[in-house]
Amino acid sequence: MLFTSYKFIGFVILLVALYYVLPKKAKWPLLLLGSYVFYYFAGWKFLFYIAAVTVITYVAGLLISRNKVRADARFAELKALEKSGSASPEEVGKEARKRYKEAQKKKRRLIMTIGIVLALGILAVVKYTNFTIHNINGILSVFGSTKRLGFLEIALPMGISFYTFQAVSYVIDVYRDRHEAQKNFFKYALFVSFFPQLVQGPISRYGDLSKELFTPHKFSGRVLERGLQRVIWGYFKKVVIADRILTAVNALIAAPATYKGVYVFLVMMFYALELYADFTGGIDITIGIAEMLGIPVKENFERPFFSKNIAEYWRRWHITMGTWFTDYIFYPISVSGPMLKLSKWSRKHLGEKVGKRLPVYLASFIVWFTTGIWHGASWNFIVWGLGNFVVIMISQELEPLYRKFHKKVNTDGSTAYKTFQVGRTVLLMSALRLFDCYRDVPLTFKMFGTMFTTWNWKTLGSGTLMHLGLVRSDYVILGLGTILLIVVSMIGRSGSVRDKMEKKMPLVARWGIFTLLVLIILVFGAYGQGYDAAQFIYNQF
Amino acid sequence: MSETEVKQKKDKKIARVALVLALLVASGLLIYAVDLLLRPKYMGTVTEGALTAEYYEAEGRHQVLFVGDCEVYENFSTVQLWREYGINSFIRGGAQQLVWQSYYLLEDALRYETPDVVVFNVLSLMYNEPQNEAYNRMALDGMRWSASKWNAIKASMCEGESMIDYIFPLLRYHSRWNELTSEDFKYWFTKDTVSFNGYYLRTEIMPAGAMPPAKPLADPNFGGYAMAYLDLMTELCQEKGIKLVLIKSPSLYPHWYEEWDAQMVEYAKAHGLLYINMLDIAESEIGIDYNVDTYDGGLHMNVTGAEKCASYLGRILVEKYGVVSARGDEKLEAYWAEVEKRYDEAKNG
Amino acid sequence: MDELIDILKEIHPDVDYATATNLVDGKILDSFDIISLVSEIADKFDVVVSAEHMIPENFNSAQAIWDLIQKLEDEE
Numbered sequence: 001m002l003f004t005s006y007k008f009i010g011f012v013i014l015l016v017a018l019y020y021v022l023p024k025k026a027k028w029p030l031l032l033l034g035s036y037v038f039y040y041f042a043g044w045k046f047l048f049y050i051a052a053v054t055v056i057t058y059v060a061g062l063l064i065s066r067n068k069v070r071a072d073a074r075f076a077e078l079k080a081l082e083k084s085g086s087a088s089p090e091e092v093g094k095e096a097r098k099r100y101k102e103a104q105k106k107k108r109r110l111i112m113t114i115g116i117v118l119a120l121g122i123l124a125v126v127k128y129t130n131f132t133i134h135n136i137n138g139i140l141s142v143f144g145s146t147k148r149l150g151f152l153e154i155a156l157p158m159g160i161s162f163y164t165f166q167a168v169s170y171v172i173d174v175y176r177d178r179h180e181a182q183k184n185f186f187k188y189a190l191f192v193s194f195f196p197q198l199v200q201g202p203i204s205r206y207g208d209l210s211k212e213l214f215t216p217h218k219f220s221g222r223v224l225e226r227g228l229q230r231v232i233w234g235y236f237k238k239v240v241i242a243d244r245i246l247t248a249v250n251a252l253i254a255a256p257a258t259y260k261g262v263y264v265f266l267v268m269m270f271y272a273l274e275l276y277a278d279f280t281g282g283i284d285i286t287i288g289i290a291e292m293l294g295i296p297v298k299e300n301f302e303r304p305f306f307s308k309n310i311a312e313y314w315r316r317w318h319i320t321m322g323t324w325f326t327d328y329i330f331y332p333i334s335v336s337g338p339m340l341k342l343s344k345w346s347r348k349h350l351g352e353k354v355g356k357r358l359p360v361y362l363a364s365f366i367v368w369f370t371t372g373i374w375h376g377a378s379w380n381f382i383v384w385g386l387g388n389f390v391v392i393m394i395s396q397e398l399e400p401l402y403r404k405f406h407k408k409v410n411t412d413g414s415t416a417y418k419t420f421q422v423g424r425t426v427l428l429m430s431a432l433r434l435f436d437c438y439r440d441v442p443l444t445f446k447m448f449g450t451m452f453t454t455w456n457w458k459t460l461g462s463g464t465l466m467h468l469g470l471v472r473s474d475y476v477i478l479g480l481g482t483i484l485l486i487v488v489s490m491i492g493r494s495g496s497v498r499d500k501m502e503k504k505m506p507l508v509a510r511w512g513i514f515t516l517l518v519l520i521i522l523v524f525g526a527y528g529q530g531y532d533a534a535q536f537i538y539n540q541f
Numbered sequence: 542m543s544e545t546e547v548k549q550k551k552d553k554k555i556a557r558v559a560l561v562l563a564l565l566v567a568s569g570l571l572i573y574a575v576d577l578l579l580r581p582k583y584m585g586t587v588t589e590g591a592l593t594a595e596y597y598e599a600e601g602r603h604q605v606l607f608v609g610d611c612e613v614y615e616n617f618s619t620v621q622l623w624r625e626y627g628i629n630s631f632i633r634g635g636a637q638q639l640v641w642q643s644y645y646l647l648e649d650a651l652r653y654e655t656p657d658v659v660v661f662n663v664l665s666l667m668y669n670e671p672q673n674e675a676y677n678r679m680a681l682d683g684m685r686w687s688a689s690k691w692n693a694i695k696a697s698m699c700e701g702e703s704m705i706d707y708i709f710p711l712l713r714y715h716s717r718w719n720e721l722t723s724e725d726f727k728y729w730f731t732k733d734t735v736s737f738n739g740y741y742l743r744t745e746i747m748p749a750g751a752m753p754p755a756k757p758l759a760d761p762n763f764g765g766y767a768m769a770y771l772d773l774m775t776e777l778c779q780e781k782g783i784k785l786v787l788i789k790s791p792s793l794y795p796h797w798y799e800e801w802d803a804q805m806v807e808y809a810k811a812h813g814l815l816y817i818n819m820l821d822i823a824e825s826e827i828g829i830d831y832n833v834d835t836y837d838g839g840l841h842m843n844v845t846g847a848e849k850c851a852s853y854l855g856r857i858l859v860e861k862y863g864v865v866s867a868r869g870d871e872k873l874e875a876y877w878a879e880v881e882k883r884y885d886e887a888k889n890g
Numbered sequence: 891m892d893e894l895i896d897i898l899k900e901i902h903p904d905v906d907y908a909t910a911t912n913l914v915d916g917k918i919l920d921s922f923d924i925i926s927l928v929s930e931i932a933d934k935f936d937v938v939v940s941a942e943h944m945i946p947e948n949f950n951s952a953q954a955i956w957d958l959i960q961k962l963e964d965e966e
Contacts, residue, residue, distance in 0.1 A: 006705045006712075176941075176942035177942070178945075221557075315917075326921055328941075331944040332940075334925045335925065335929075335938075335939055335940060335941055336941075337938070344929075356929075359929065363925070473718075507561075508560075508564065511568070515568040518568075519572060522711055523575060523718050524715075525715065527712075528712055528715065528716065
């Protein structure tokens with residue numbers, strides 16, 4: 001069920017209605033049932049994967065939690081025994097207790113590791129086996145071997161990258177004692193499978209989502225209105241903008257031999273708009289649906305295109321993925337024992353400056369490599385991820401230079417300078433995304449190069465734009481739609497747009513605006529016959 | 542809280558709910574208006590698309606209903622039937638109207654009236670599966686909602702079509718926003734009547750020439766799906782006490798095969814129906830002159846041809862089925878006077 | 891505590907650590923800074939800050955970081 005299918009819309013209406021009609025006790029089970037029905041529509045075979053990941057991480061969490069409770073009790077017991085003097089200090093003294101505690105922690109860590117390895121193992125097999133085989137075959141051919149390994153025939157289960165990450169974060173958080181394990185298996189299954197975020201995130205943490213997920217919410221017109229507003233806005237982005245410009249992007253990418261030079265720049269800009277509208281629109285729909293049910297979900301974007309540098313961009317784009325990588329990969333690696341040792345060693349031998357950075361850079365490298373391969377099992381994504389790494393490192397290294405520059409030239413609060421920074425970030429990110437467009441590393445480099453070698457910007461005026469599957473009126477809509485996006489984003493800088501509307505406008509005015517928006521979606525949306533090709537871009541990850 | 546406060550709160554809540562309901566209705570009406578604007582109007586061109594809806598505007602009980610494809614709505618002048626025999630008839634036909642569509646259009650008509658005779662043109666039996674979305678929409682969009690319409694849509698949908706597009710036509714036609722013409726605004730809320738009780742009048746003359754040779758038939762038998770609907774039609778008429786007449790209209794193309802004809806003869810015999818192959822007797826008995834009575838080289842009749850066909854068939858209806866003149870009914874006379882006026886204007890240009 | 895402030899000053903000289911309470915949430919310290927901080931702390935105080943302690947609340951103010959060090963020292 002695509003978000004833009006009639007089936008999905010009908011499904012959501014039915015589910016929300018049922019949610020408020022059913023008695024309290026049945027509310028969260030309804031969500032679980034709904035989530036599995038939703039997942040079933042993606043393919044019944046995929047149910048096994050999500051069920052397996054759920055069972056594995058549920059058991060791991062439970063075992064860790066149990067061990068912790070038991071260990072704490074035993075620890076207190078040992079302390080009491082020492083006090084009463086009924087046991088020898090060697091057995092219950094401070095040292096003995098510490099040993100006991102560490103041993104138990106080790107046990108928990110083992111359980112966590114097994115759980116994570118199993119859960120990620122499933123992801124690895126379905127997502128990366130063929131990529132690995134492909135590369136092995138490549139190596140074989142380099143060495144002149146005619147042997148080739150056969151590919152596995154597995155379809156990538158919908159949303160597996162998202163729910164696996166969510167489930168893994170749960171196990172780690174239980175281990176880190178952020179929260180207790182969920183004892184009710186079905187409640188836990190709901191956390192893993194909560195349908196609106198199954199397709200493309202956000203990647204929620206159990207500690208955040210569980211607060212309201214199982215709470216039975218009473219019907220409230222206000223809650224419903226606000227959720228619905230968000231959903232409608234999401235559909236506007238997705239259906240009116242993303243799905244329309246998609247046609248042109250695909251046309252440009254499909255014929256790289258024809259569309260060189262300035263058209264590569266066009267791909268950069270168009271794809272930036274498409275991805276933004278598609279991904280944030282999808283997340284708006286996701287969060288809006290959850291809001292209609294009274295369940296807050298973590299934001300995944302914070303006007304990313306207004307970022308002043310790439311590091312900031314990554315704190316504002318796909319936020320839940322970024323924090324996931326920071327919390328569960330970057331920190332664990334960079335503060336791990338070996339890494340600290342390496343840091344010490346390199347400081348001694350390579351100097352303070354290099355030594356300090358080495359661990360951070362190494363951890364960053366691993367994070368960006370992983371981020372790349374998480375987006376897709378192919379080299380273009382890996383190069384894309386590492387491209388981000390390189391740019392961030394360079395800007396980090398240039399920091400002292402910037403500081404010098406700013407000392408000489410006062411740019412504080414200068415709109416022109418901010419605009420320059422924002423423009424620079426947008427261009428850099430769009431250029432990196434070319435790897436995602438052309439899906440072929442050498443080709444991407446080549447196409448990027450043509451921007452500087454092929455001066456064909458004059459042909460833009462000669463009607464080529466009309467050959468990309470869009471007509472003049474499409475461009476008008478895209479232009480107006482983009483202006484609306486920017487305006488709403490600007491208003492949103494000083495706080496939630498919906499809050500402002502609620503404060504300043506009577507119900508009738510709000511209603512009018514959203515009716516108009518619905519009409520715009522219905523009339524100007526790129527949907528229906530002839531527009532079937534569009535799938536959410538993030539679906540496949 | 543005092544009692545008045547409770548009451549005030551309740552009143553406020555009721556007012557709020559009423560407001561929301563009113564807004565819902567208003568939004569619904571607005572969207573419906575936009576929907577109407579974006580639907581194809583079938584007024585200036587492709588007027589065949591307007592035929593289905595015109596049935597509901599016609600006056601009085603129809604003694605005779607025609608169902609079928611272009612071979613009925615272009616080949617029989619309803620005005621001629623009225624003038625010559627006083628027969629009040631209507632043609633529920635459409636472009637490439639398939640058997641199941643004819644069946645459900647008949648079923649739909651029987652919700653409003655029970656005619657004496659139903660005339661079905663059998664050419665469309667050659668199609669055993671849904672053909673073309675555009676023709677589906679022309680045949681079905683004009684139907685009023687009923688179980689018949691639902692079933693007609695279900696039976697007719699081609700690949701890629703969905704029921705919801707029929708329920709909310711805006712979903713299908715929304716992309717027409719950049720093709721809107723003045724016609725769409727002119728006929729936004731009201732339509733002209735383009736047919737004459739379902740008859741589509743043409744005055745041009747184009748003599749029939751040589752037809753392309755008939756391709757050999759892969760399967761001489763009509764498809765099971767199509768025949769099943771013919772069975773349903775036969776049963777429905779029987780049940781309602783309506784006489785069913787099967788005809789093959791005198792259009793020269795698509796080719797009417799001997800094998801098909803034999804099947805129809807057989808079918809009519811088995812079910813006690815009358816089957817008239819008008820092709821065989823077009824020139825000899827009906828008096829069709831393929832040099833002057835067709836507007837497109839023998840595929841369809843022009844108005845003189847359609848009058849001849851109506852004249853011929855009317856006599857059978859009167860003589861064999863005892864259809865009596867409906868003249869004398871004041872309302873009906875007035876209605877037909879108006880139709881005839883339009884007809885003569887159109888006919889004499 | 892003074893030793894800690896010195897470390898922090900080295901990372902960002904222009905922050906008033908006595909009053910700042912949103913070092914992480916206010917994006918004053920980024921992940922790079924925090925890692926340098928952790929390795930410095932490991933050096934100077936001989937405590938291991940592991941990944942499970944890497945939450946904003948533990949790094950939002952000099953006091954919070956100090957408390958974390960104390961807690962870790964206690965556990966040693």
